[in-house]
Amino acid sequence: MRTTISEMSTDETLYEQLGGRERIAAVVDEFYDRVTNDETVAGFFEDMDMAAQRAHMTQFLGSVAGGPVEYTGDEMRAAHEPLDLEQRHFDAVATHLDGALRAFDVPDETVEAVLGEVAALVDDVLCR
Ligand code: HEM
DSSP: OOOOGGGSSSSSOHHHHHTHHHHHHHHHHHHHHHHHTOTTTGGGGTTOOHHHHHHHHHHHHHHHTTOSOOOOSOOHHHHHGGGOOOHHHHHHHHHHHHHHHHHTTOOHHHHHHHHHHHHTTHHHHTTO
């Protein structure tokens, strides 16, 4: 999956703006801490292998951000189809991603670019 790197006003990729793999992994840790502490969505992650989940999400965000990362997990629709998710679940998760990025002082513009990429996945995640 490619981002619209060439359309960005800076030469830096979104991946570089995010601070590369290590910082993305730290953001993902913060993100799942928030998700698993929110009763709207925590139930979906019970009994999950969170280490595998974190690793896949780190890869996924890295590749969405145009980094030199190969995502090896399931396709979004296939991964989420059995969960029967609703818009409010998607919104909660997007809010936690926003919060986690901001907790690491990622600049507004970069947060908005990442959230834009994630918003584009809504139909797949909600299987519409
Ligand atoms: C906001 C957009 C989302 C993105 C980018 C995303 C990303 C991912 C990724 C990369 C995986 C790993 C797939 C794999 O391991 O093969 C995954 C799995 C999963 N996601 Fe999401 N996700 C999103 C929204 C959500 C929402 C809204 C929920 C629930 C509230 C959710 C719950 C889960 C669960 C429970 C799994 C594990 C499924 C399983 O392995 O059985 N995700 N997601």
